Amino acid sequence: MDPIRILRSRTVVMATTNIDTDQIIPARFLTTTTKEGLGAQLFADWRYDATGAPKPDFILNTPAAQGCQVLVAGRNVGCGSSREHAPWALVDFGFRAVISTEIADIFRNNSLKNGLLPVIVDAATHEWLLANPGAEVTIDLESRELGLPDGRKVVFPVEAFARFCLLNGTDEMGYLLGQGEAIAAYEALHGKQPTAATA
Amino acid sequence: MAKTMFEKVWETHEVVPESADTPAVLFIDLHLTHEVTSPQSFTLLREKGLPVRRRDLTFATMDHSTPTTTDQVFGGVPIKLASARGQVEQFARNCADFDVELLGLQDQKRGIVHIIGPEMGLTQPGKTIVCGDSHTSTHGAFGALAFGIGSTEVGHVFATQCLLQRKAKTMAVNVEGALAPGVSAKDVVLAIINHIGVSGGTGHVLEYRGSTIRAMSMEERMTVCNMSIEAGARAGMIEPDETTFAYLQGRERAPQGAAWDAALAAWRALATDAGARFDREVHIDATQIRPMVTYGTHPGMSIAIGDTVPVHAGDSVYAASLAYMGLQPGQAITDVLVNVVFVGSCTNGRLSDLEEVASVLRGRKVAHGVHMLIVPGSQQVKREAEARGLHEVFAAAGAEWRESGCSMCLGMNGDTVAKGQYCVSTSNRNFEGRQGVGSRTLLASPLTAAASAVTGRVTDPRSLLA
Known part of the structure; x- marks a missing residue:
């Protein structure tokens, strides 16, 4: 995973509320057994017509969206299914951050593990972003600040350990594996060791 | 503390x-x-x-x-x-x-x-x-x-x-009162989601409490907890009680003998202590809940079956949702003609759900032009249903009876609803395209699904219950 420190990008706006992970990537694409290449199926049912041709008026098919790393979404983005294919598809398409007033729990967790920064902002900032698609914004993970074009800085919350991992491009697995002694001690203390038959 | x-x-x-x-x-x-x-x-x-x-x-x-x-x-x-x-x-x-x-x-x-x-x-x-x-x-x-x-x-x-x-916040969902006949656990959880909203539970673990919940069977409680995520909550919990213990006793992987007694003692101590504080509490009057159905594209968009599709003038997201569903603000939901009825899923694919469906279908026929698919939640459920002769009731009514799986809840296996078709479904999500590209899902209870299959339109099951 590449470290994230500062993102500078124009925004893509999808103002729809409650964008669920079934929209981000429909279930029929989940028979894949890898993480790669899912950007092609991102928002497939909104993005392509029945023949598979891109719909010219869908935002991700417009020239303005090309190269944008920041998605501004309506309230409660990422609700529904736990499929990690949703952040995989967004990242494969090129997104590195999603901004909304509310971001669903499992999607937020999954995003943080894949270099996709969930940025929760207040309603006024959100409204400004929705009204100004294509705005050039800066997201500084070190200072936890979203910078708007007029110079305003909006502080956003991000879980401390996830931030550490994103800043350093490391994953949580190494940390968890490093807890091996504590895990064994817990198992012993609570009588949860593997039984002989299964060890 | x-x-x-x-x-x-x-x-x-x-x-x-x-x-x-x-x-x-x-x-x-x-x-x-x-x-x-x-x-x-x-x-x-x-x-x-x-x-x-x-x-x-x-x-x-x-x-x-x-x-x-x-x-x-x-x-x-x-x-x-x-x-x-x-x-x-x-x-x-x-x-x-x-x-x-x-x-x-x-x-x-x-x-x-x-x-x-x-x-x-x-x-x-x-x-x-x-x-x-x-x-x-x-x-x-x-x-x-x-x-x-x-x-x-x-x-x-x-x-x-x-x-x-990170430790989640807690929310008590207090549900009090007896359910009216024909009103089921699915209606209760749809009413709860309607009340707290599809993101109302974000960051929280729900605890469902109150006399309505205590009176429920384990299968009903599972239906309620199943849809916690549709209110944004990753988890929903119900205090274990004699109903829980009776369900578990003797099951293959449950503790046996002395281990059972020890487990029981530990389980009895799990209940929330008197005076414990929740970060948030909501109250639902279960006596007022009627059979529910969704009309939109998320599980919070639900109404009682006798009601009309709400009007939200000037809300473009709402208008787009209704346009996807092919519905008009103010229209009676009972006007919707049904193409497909799906009974199954982790929400309502258990034996009691199938028994409710059979109670409606017995001696009746699935309406002409309606495809009814009944998919048991497990092979064990399938065997138990067949031992009770439910599959014969389903066959006589003209419904299709399958092997177990998630099936038409999300259509990953090819069991899908065609574009533009209306499906009354006992599953958990009515998102756009959830049951197939362009599919239109109306979430409801097994009773409502069966009643709608029989009449060919969205139907309050109480009209068919003796």
Whole structure:
């Protein structure tokens, strides 16, 4: 995973509320057994017509969206299914951050593990972003600040350990594996060791 | 200090408590896994050269992309959908390579992961239970802390039997009063989601409390907890009681003998203490709940069946949702002509659900032009239903009876609803395209689904109940 420190990008706006992970990537694409290449199926049912041709008026098919790393979404983005294919598809398409007033729990967790920064902002900032698609914004993970074009800085919350991992491009697995002694001690203390038959 | 049930379960599973800098390391007692969200996790193990740390706490089934026609499951006909076949075959190889116990395609105990956990007695009060599946919340009906995780986290649990977690907030959902005849657990949870909203539970673990919940069977409680995620909550819990213990006693993987007595003592201590504080509380009057149905594209967009589609002038997102559904503000939902009826899923694929459906279908016919698909939640449910002759009731009515699986809830296996068609479904999500590209889903109870199948339009089941 590449470290994230500062993102500078124009925004893509999808103002729809409650964008669920079934929209981000429909279930029929989940028979894949890898993480790669899912950007092609991102928002497939909104993005392509029945023949598979891109719909010219869908935002991700417009020239303005090309190269944008920041998605501004309506309230409660990422609700529904736990499929990690949703952040995989967004990242494969090129997104590195999603901004909304509310971001669903499992999607937020999954995003943080894949270099996709969930940025929760207040309603006024959100409204400004929705009204100004294509705005050039800066997201500084070190200072936890979203910078708007007029110079305003909006502080956003991000879980401390996830931030550490994103800043350093490391994953949580190494940390968890490093807890091996504590895990064994817990198992012993609570009588949860593997039984002989299964060890 | 008085503690909630969630806090008690949380504290007994902290390997390392959380700090400002790091989340808690939380021990997981039961890791359920299926073919859709695990392939990338097994790949991670291979890349890092890691084994599954606790094979004895890991349990696998296949349900999402598996076929439901008997010829493909038992008849030697290869799975027709090539991508699904590949995924199922790879899952079997992964489980064999990592020595994980798997209920394979033809296993007589196979079924939807959230149906078989309770059915086998793997799901128990006070356990932490995870699965790469958002409807893991189902298992909270037993007083377990159960929630869905992503595939990266599936890999974490495979490798360490632990997860990094921040402690959630708590919300008490107090539901009081007796349900009217014809009103079921599905109507209750749709009413709850309508009340708190599809993101109202974000960041919270719900605890369903009150006389309505206490009066429910385990199967009804599972229906309620199952849809916690549709209110944004990763987990929903219900205090274990005599109903819980009676359900579990004697099940294959439940504690036996002296271990049962010890478990029972521990389980009785799990209930939220008097005076414990929740971060938020809501109150629902269950006596006012009528049979519910969704009319829009998320599970919070629901009304009582006698009501009309709400009017929200000037709301473009709302208008787009109704346009997708082909509905008009102010129209009676009973005007909707039904093309497909789906009974099944981890929400309503258990024996009692099928018995309710049969109670409506007995002596009646599915309306001309309506395709009714009934998919049991597990092979065990299928056998029990057939032992009671339910399959004959379904066949006589003209409904199709299949092998178990997730099926038309999300259409991954090819069981889909065609573009523009209306499906009254006992499943959990009415998102755009959920049951197939362009499909229009109306979520409802098994009784409502059966009544709608018989009349061919969205129907309050009370009109058909004797």
